[in-house]
Amino acid sequence: MRVIVPEHSTGRLPDAWRACVGTGRFELGLRKDYQDSLALIQREIGFRHIRGHGLLSDGVGVHRPYEYGGSRHVRHAFTYVDQVVDAYLELGIAPFLELGFMPEDLASGDQTIFWWRGNVTPPRSWTEWATLVRSTVAHLVDRYGLDQVRQWPIEVWNEPNLKDFWQGADEDAYHRLYEVTAHAVKEVDASLHVGGPAISPGADEWMDRFIEFVTARSVPVDFVSRHAYTSGPSQHVPFGVYQTLAPASELLAQFARPREQLRGTPLADLPVHITEFNSSYRPDNPVHDTAFHAAYLAPVVAAGGDFVDSFSYWTFSDMFEEVGVPTTLFHGGFGLLTHRQIKKPTFHLYSFMARMGDQVLTRGDDHLVTRDPAGRVTVLAWAPVREDGQTLKLSLPMPGAVSAFALRSSVSEEAGNPWRAWCEMGRPPSPREHQLDALRAAAEPAVSHHALPVTAGRADLDLTLDRHEVTLVEVTPVVTDETPPWWDESRLFQEHS
Incomplete structure (x- = not known):
């Protein structure tokens, strides 16, 4: 649903x-x-x-x-x-x-x-x-x-x-x-x-x-x-x-x-x-x-x-x-x-x-959706604890947009979890500098991004959350596509003799 x-x-x-x-x-x-x-x-x-x-x-x-x-x-x-x-x-x-x-x-x-x-x-x-x-x-x-x-x-x-x-x-x-x-x-x-x-x-x-x-x-x-x-x-x-x-x-x-x-x-x-x-x-x-x-x-x-x-x-x-x-x-x-x-x-x-906006659009048992004055829609979603994950499907308002850009940041059992990385290291009581560097890297959220099509002023966002995941999706409306007319991605990686 x-x-x-x-x-x-x-x-x-x-x-x-x-x-x-x-x-x-x-x-x-x-x-x-x-x-x-x-x-x-x-x-x-x-x-x-x-x-x-x-x-x-x-x-x-x-x-x-x-x-x-x-x-x-x-x-x-x-x-x-x-x-x-x-x-x-x-x-x-x-x-x-x-x-x-x-x-x-x-x-x-x-x-x-x-x-x-x-x-x-x-x-x-x-x-x-x-x-x-x-x-x-x-x-x-x-x-x-x-x-x-x-x-x-x-x-x-x-x-x-x-x-x-x-x-x-x-x-x-x-x-x-x-x-x-x-x-x-x-x-x-x-x-x-x-x-x-x-x-x-x-x-x-x-x-x-x-x-x-x-x-x-x-x-x-x-x-x-x-x-x-x-x-x-x-x-x-x-x-x-x-x-x-x-x-x-x-x-x-x-x-x-x-x-x-x-x-x-x-x-x-x-x-x-x-x-x-x-x-x-x-x-x-x-x-x-x-x-x-x-x-x-x-x-x-x-x-x-x-x-x-x-x-x-x-x-x-x-x-x-x-x-x-x-x-x-x-x-x-x-x-x-x-x-x-x-x-x-x-x-x-x-x-x-x-990073959330200050205007609440909707909230539920597993999500909160807001918007900021610039029109950016932010979705905070979380998987219920002790369950394997969660699926959430949203239809987001994007009035006046031709498309939308979605940036997703997540922590879970596998992502942004330095405690898990520390356990896998053997739980060193006083990690050395290279171990601290690895833990700091493991502590950063997983980040992904993609374009969302907008139809009749709305963009569909489908989220699958892993076990104990908390995710933030920042959806920015694209009002004008400023790609130059000569851009042809199909030619970007062509081979030349």
Whole structure:
């Protein structure tokens, strides 16, 4: 059955998919290889914001207590903050600020998380915490300007509903943290945007009670945030895990949930940000490296903007280190890129989205068709996961064209799949330079092109997709054939005596 694509747009394609992307801890932004990777991401995809943990952790060195004159004082130092934020802005991306974790000298306990030991206990002095928040935000406003910083959302903590991220998962203590922090932010300037509660999946009741709390106490809140993952419990192996995955549609259901919870409340019109999403919540799950993963997430990335204002892929790069320094190049990291800037298939899902038009013509369970202002029609299509492939037949509107040029780019189990190439190499933990060159070549999409005849203003496009293939077809109308009259291809390769 052929899908007849309408000539007129049904609406604009939301760009919530590119509003934000995740990153490893804040100070990794000081590294050259990190900045090189982010530059590549920005050239080929172009995200607007970047969010990660650890802005206030000891590795960044903002909170610096000292003794002088027989009493304790605190100095706030922004040496590393400035270098990282400067690098972000030079690359055309701005911070989505997450306020956490607790500086050790301000913490009320010694519970930490991750290999790099982020402290997850409440402050022992709420006054000193508020001063730290005010000082940090005020510094950013002073350095980068209020007009700039008011466009940077400020999120309070990360997944406080989990005892690993917030001591005892103490909800009352989080509410106090949020209240003190939100007021401290607004004391710098009332136009700054602050929100939370940044909860993990499976904690809907936290969102309900957060809404009740901020409403009852008139606590400032400019957006709500949560996270979305679809993986089950971890089955651990050395340096990795395996997990079952729920259908990808469950991610969209999680995206939709905050708006449902806000409906009928005084906060009904607030923006909703999914500040982390992925299939697995583990940074050592091999599924992240596969072609399966791109096909699995394709319907989510194509449709997620219908439910939320932003959804942030966790993360742009495998430079991450929550469970330690990776032991191999491909290790199941969250990144769109590996270390050494090798593009995974999911990178290309995003780069394909970046080449789509902004006018939606039609969409289906396995495709999205758009058009740009120049009349170029773009088709993103994907094969359903765990199936052998897919066939899709489309009739595309090409008004005024005499023919059309179709450029197709694809990733699949066989194409644009460096993980598969790495496996075939014998899984070298530290590939040599010639192996890295081969992996980078294997990471590029398969590209083909052909002419499409146009009849009565329409061009038929027939696609056969391989297993776990994601493909982008860019169809450009040819309005005028500018071939010179003397051109004769039949004579091009003739032999002469």
